[in-house]
Amino acid sequence: MPGGSIYVKQDEKYTGSSPQWWYEKFWREDAQNRRRSRYVKAGVAFVIGAALALRFDLTGAAPLFGLLFAGIVAGGDWYLDWRSFYATAVWRGARQGEAITGRMLRRSLGRLGYTVLDGRAIRGQASIDHLIIGPGGVWIVDNESWSPDTEIACYGGRLFFGEKYGTKVAKPLVETAEAFAELLSRETRVPVTIKPMLAVHCGLLPKGGILVAEGLMLLKPRLVAKQIKAAEGGVLNDEQIELLARTAARELQRA
Structure with missing residues (x-):
């Protein structure tokens, strides 16, 4: 911003009861809920993957397809969560x-x-x-x-x-x-x-x-x-x- 920069050093706006501090606090506390949600999504993806394998007469590969779909969904969900937090890094004072x-x-x-x-x-x-x-x-x-x-x-x-x-x-x-x-x-x-x-x-x-x-x-x-x-x-x-x-x-x- 004109007249100065908010990025160079930490100050009290990033500590105590600042919006940044509360944001990080709630993010950490919500980690368990995010994991539960990811497990549910991965479980649904496993069922869909296995069902698709059965639909195309790939009975023996059904578990593999299920695990593949579950891994893709879980990885994608983790990336989106990480990306949303990473996008706030400058606001939180973590990056310049x-x-x-x-x-x-x-x-x-x-x-x-x-x-x-x-x-x-x-x-x-x-x-x-x-x-x-x-x-x-x-x-x-x-x-x-x-x-x-x-x-x-x-x-x-x-x-x-x-x-x-x-x-x-x-x-x-x-x-x-x-x-x-x-x-x-x-x-x-x-x-x-x-x-x-x-x-x-x-x-x-x-x-x-x-x-x-x-x-x-x-x-x-x-x-x-x-x-x-x-x-x-x-x-x-x-x-x-x-x-x-x-x-x-x-x-x-x-x-």
Whole structure:
């Protein structure tokens, strides 16, 4: 988020009676119920597998088919449970959102002529997690996370996080993008417009994982590089990309 990061070190929001603490507590306490449910699903799958084997006159292989179906269902159920918990890792403070997104950006964009600079700021102004410069233009990307049941939506052109207005989230990032663009354009004499993005690591985005509201694009981290690659190329040439990257590295402070 502009002005700081929630990911670097643990604080009291991840301890005591915080939502994160309660979430982990209930998750652990519910483990036995999840196992019971998995056993029931596996049992049903065993019966279905055996019945299918009998249906196709594979009597001798019926137990094997039953075990195979049961194993697939149990493994799939375990994976879905694990995945739902893993998806909250940044919100719980167990992982760093900027590290996840930065790794994705470099892996997807590094060989396509894009430069990714992490943790940049203008003196006395807000910081951002990633500045991306490449053939399709310039972007800033920040990282944030909300509780798993927080609905992120746009109504009447306004951004909402649950029942709360999202202007306090969108406006600083939009203003930071404008400030970065003004600085880079002035120092390089290359006119640039910077598009702000917010990588949402936890929270309920609309179907498709992308939302645009109040001048800000919010999206799942895995979609950030995809959106950048989808931008029309030829906006910046190699010389301009190098000039902008060198200027950004020199003029923008490390946050």
